[in-house]
Amino acid sequence: MKIEEKDVFYMKYAFEEAKIALQDKEVPVGAVFVNPEGFIVSKGHNLTNISGDPSRHAELIAAEILSVQFDDSVEINVEKEMKQLDSLEKKEYCDFSPPACIDQTHKRFFYSSLASLVLYVTVEPCIMCASALGMLGLKRVVFGCGNEKFGGCGSVCSLHDCDFMPKISCRRGIMEKAAIDILQKFFLFGNENAPEPKRKVLSHVKREYDSDL
Numbered sequence: 564m565k566i567e568e569k570d571v572f573y574m575k576y577a578f579e580e581a582k583i584a585l586q587d588k589e590v591p592v593g594a595v596f597v598n599p600e601g602f603i604v605s606k607g608h609n610l611t612n613i614s615g616d617p618s619r620h621a622e623l624i625a626a627e628i629l630s631v632q633f634d635d636s637v638e639i640n641v642e643k644e645m646k647q648l649d650s651l652e653k654k655e656y657c658d659f660s661p662p663a664c665i666d667q668t669h670k671r672f673f674y675s676s677l678a679s680l681v682l683y684v685t686v687e688p689c690i691m692c693a694s695a696l697g698m699l700g701l702k703r704v705v706f707g708c709g710n711e712k713f714g715g716c717g718s719v720c721s722l723h724d725c726d727f728m729p730k731i732s733c734r735r736g737i738m739e740k741a742a743i744d745i746l747q748k749f750f751l752f753g754n755e756n757a758p759e760p761k762r763k764v765l766s767h768v769k770r771e772y773d774s775d776l
Contacts (some may be wrong), residue, residue, distance in 0.1 A: 570705050570737045573683045576606065577707075578738065581745055583686045584608035591745045594621040595628055595682040605629035606682065620693045622684055626699060628670050629677070634655065678702050685742045687735065690715035693722040697729045705734045707742030 573595060580593025589609040596605040603713040607624030611617050678700045688696060692717025696704065709718040716723045716733045723731035 567737075570683070570734065573603070573681075574685070574705065574707065574737045576603055577683045577685050578741060578745070580606050580608040581742075584610075584621070585745060585749055588612060590637070591749050592621045592686045594625045596625055596680045596682055599679050600669065605665060608755045618691065620689065620692050622682060622688055623695060625682075626677075626696070629680075681705060683737075685738075686710055687714040687716050687718055689713040690720050690722065693720070693731070694728065697722060697731055701727065701731055703732045703734075705737055707735075707737055708746070711733065 576595045577593040580595065580732075581591040582593070584593060585591040589607075589612050591609070593608045594606065595603045598604050605625045605628045607621045607626075607628060609621050609753040610619040610624055613619075680701065681703045682696065682701060683705050687706045687708065688704065689710055690713055704716065704723070706716070711718050713719060716731070717735065722728050723733050
């Protein structure tokens with residue numbers, strides 16, 4: 564499989580997460596982590612409205628789920644983890660570091676393993692997420708469309724390629740139009756969870772995202 568075909572293949576799985584976010588009235592961004600053997604080892608979508616926490620972005624949700632997999636005493640089911648995260652009450656912060664129950668050996672293994680993974684995310688990571696991913700040791704990110712207001716991988720800041728942060732190789736523009744389309748779909752409705760909605764909420768329009776993905 565060619566690199567471009569491979570990137571499109573995995574990006575489609577990230578879009579499945581983005582569509583779940585759209586149905587849940589979240590900003591439709593989805594992410595998956597893929598290991599060197601080609602397996603999706605974690606996935607996530609935005610949970611900022613459900614949790615009341617603006618830091619609950621798709622990339623960090625997926626990283627948090629991934630981190631607990633390095634505790635051998637815990638049997639991980641990604642779907643179950645997502646449901647538990649969906650039901651969380653409001654939190655003051657997003658803890659994307661390995662949980663305290665994981666010993667130092669597991670933590671070192673988590674960080675070293677993360678460096679071998681590829682993150683596929685439908686929208687360019689924001690400044691917060693790009694910074695967190697760099698500190699976690701991620702080496703490669705593939706994303707769909709740019710993030711012109713908050714992008715941390717080239718659109719606003721280039722945290723992926725600066726002197727004071729670990730380097731991250733980024734590839735942009737995979738399924739870019741689809742990424743833009745699903746965002747436009749969300750903002751067409753208006754964000755009814757925003758404190759002061761900027762656009763009228765179209766409650767009579769069915770919240771669906773049909774595409775040729």
